[in-house]
Amino acid sequence: MSRIALITGATSGIGKATAFAFANAGINLILCGRRQERLTELADVLGKQVKTTTLLFDVRDSAEVAKAIASLPTDFQSIDILVNNAGNAHGMSPIQDGDLRDWDAMMDGNVKGLLYVSKAVIAGMIERGKGHIVNISSVAGKQTYANGAVYCASKKAVEAISEGMRLDLTQHGIKITNIAPGAVETEFSLVRFKGDESRAAKVYEGFEPLRAEDIADTILYAVMAPAHVTIADITIYAAAQAAPTTVYRK
Numbered sequence: 001m002s003r004i005a006l007i008t009g010a011t012s013g014i015g016k017a018t019a020f021a022f023a024n025a026g027i028n029l030i031l032c033g034r035r036q037e038r039l040t041e042l043a044d045v046l047g048k049q050v051k052t053t054t055l056l057f058d059v060r061d062s063a064e065v066a067k068a069i070a071s072l073p074t075d076f077q078s079i080d081i082l083v084n085n086a087g088n089a090h091g092m093s094p095i096q097d098g099d100l101r102d103w104d105a106m107m108d109g110n111v112k113g114l115l116y117v118s119k120a121v122i123a124g125m126i127e128r129g130k131g132h133i134v135n136i137s138s139v140a141g142k143q144t145y146a147n148g149a150v151y152c153a154s155k156k157a158v159e160a161i162s163e164g165m166r167l168d169l170t171q172h173g174i175k176i177t178n179i180a181p182g183a184v185e186t187e188f189s190l191v192r193f194k195g196d197e198s199r200a201a202k203v204y205e206g207f208e209p210l211r212a213e214d215i216a217d218t219i220l221y222a223v224m225a226p227a228h229v230t231i232a233d234i235t236i237y238a239a240a241q242a243a244p245t246t247v248y249r250k
């Protein structure tokens with residue numbers, strides 16, 4: 001029987017590419033995000049390949065998350081795969097200049113949001129004695145860089161949550177995969193720099209960044225591993241990137 005995957009942040013970038021990769025592999029989809037129009041467009045396309053439904057919620061709102069997931073039609077309730085991908089960086093500045101709204105957006109979305117969605121899905125996985133959770137961390141969760149303390153902290157938290165989930169959930173037949181990408185050209189930098197297109201474009205200038213599809217391929221690889229194999233932790237850099245802020249540009 002085809003598996004069912006819930007992907008957060010499916011409206012853009014890595015989440016969207018993962019939705020395409022999963023559909024090509026015959027995995028049914030629950031596509032989540034805050035932009036209904038994009039969700040509808042995506043569901044129209046991918047619904048031709050696999051069974052697809054959408055959920056509109058902000059991961060920062062625990063009640064909204066619980067309500068949305070509880071509202072799934074019966075044939076989408078047995079979630080086999082959860083891809084905790086929704087998240088963003090907001091702002092980039094020395095800690096002393098940080099904006100409290102940016103800090104809230106990152107800690108509430110990247111950390112607490114991931115927890116809220118996981119909580120709503122894990123109970124069913126435990127009941128069924130199987131499941132797979134893929135958490136999208138970042139190289140920022142492996143190594144802190146200047147002007148990024150809070151985003152890095154949010155991704156270090158994701159790393160810790162992945163480890164903790166693996167310790168607590170392995171006995172219930174649930175696999176945990178933590179994926180830490182380097183620079184991927186998506187809407188990420190546009191969001192970080194609040195719509196400043198030229199500043200966002202500079203992040204990817206002079207080298208070939210990762211594409212969302214590269215990360216989607218890795219996520220697919222992890223979820224297609226045989227039953228006895230857990231892909232626990234993967235770090236992916238662009239070939240020209242050696243560390244979060246060490247990029248060899250031409």
Ligand code: NDP
Nearest residue numbers: 009011012013014033034035059086087138184186187188
């Ligand atoms: P995008 O900005 O392209 O996509 C972010 C996705 O997250 C969107 O679909 C957005 O959907 C969703 N999202 C953001 N905030 C919320 C929220 N509060 N509630 C619900 N959905 C939300 O960026 P990426 O695809 O690059 O980012 C995906 C993940 O990958 C993030 O966790 C990011 O930190 C991580 N990452 C990205 C890297 C990069 O270089 N691009 C590198 C390492 C990790 P919508 O706006 O519709 O809600």
Ligand code: 8X3
Nearest residue numbers: 138139140182183244
């Ligand atoms: C996104 C990659 O290096 O900008 O998580 O933090 S980085």
